[in-house]
Every structure is written in C-alpha cells, then in structure tokens.
Amino acid sequence: MMLSMIWEKDGSSIEIRTQGELADGRPALDEVVAHGAAIHLEQMSDDHWWMGLEAGGKYFHLNFGIENGRLWVRLSDQGEESVRVNKNETQGVKV
Numbered sequence: 001m002m003l004s005m006i007w008e009k010d011g012s013s014i015e016i017r018t019q020g021e022l023a024d025g026r027p028a029l030d031e032v033v034a035h036g037a038a039i040h041l042e043q044m045s046d047d048h049w050w051m052g053l054e055a056g057g058k059y060f061h062l063n064f065g066i067e068n069g070r071l072w073v074r075l076s077d078q079g080e081e082s083v084r085v086n087k088n089e090t091q092g093v094k095v
Contacts, residue, residue, distance in 0.1 A: 009057030012036030
C-alpha cells in the first residue's frame with residue numbers, strides 16, 4: 001500500500017511517499033519529492049552522505065550510506081512540533 005504525506009507553504013512543497021512495510025512493521029521509504037526546496041547534500045565519510053531538505057514549512061534530514069554491502073537510509077523530521085521519524089532505517093537493499 002502506498003502512503004503519501006504532503007506539506008505545502010509559501011509556494012514550496014515536500015512529499016514523502018512510502019510503499020509497503022519493513023520487516024518490523026515501519027513504512028518503507030519510496031520517494032521524497034520537493035518543489036521550491038532548499039537542498040544541502042554533504043558527504044560525511046567515504047560511505048555516508050547527509051542531505052538537508054527544506055520545503056513546505058518542513059525541514060528534514062536524510063542520512064544514507066553503505067554498510068556491509070547494504071544500503072541504509074534514515075529520514076528524520078527536524079520540525080519544532082514534530083517528533084523524529086525514522087521511516088526507513090536499515091532498509092535491506094543490496095548494493
């Protein structure tokens with residue numbers, strides 16, 4: 001089942017789409033789509049990247065990398081009124 005969360009503000013928007021569930025029942029991250037967004041991508045190490053994404057009145061951090069040949073992804077909401085959400089921690093995608 002695909003689920004979509006959308007935030008819009010001041011002519012910008014961010015949409016987070018999930019599809020299905022991970023083995024532990026959490027939603028599996030499918031796509032992050034933004035319009036009119038500020039994006040900052042930074043390599044943290046040889047196998048770890050961080051992205052800050054601001055749009056639609058929201059600010060998210062996306063961390064991703066490779067560990068033991070597998071892709072891991074963590075998405076967290078940095079908003080004042082929101083609690084951290086890890087939508088896709090250690091999703092088992094073989095690289």
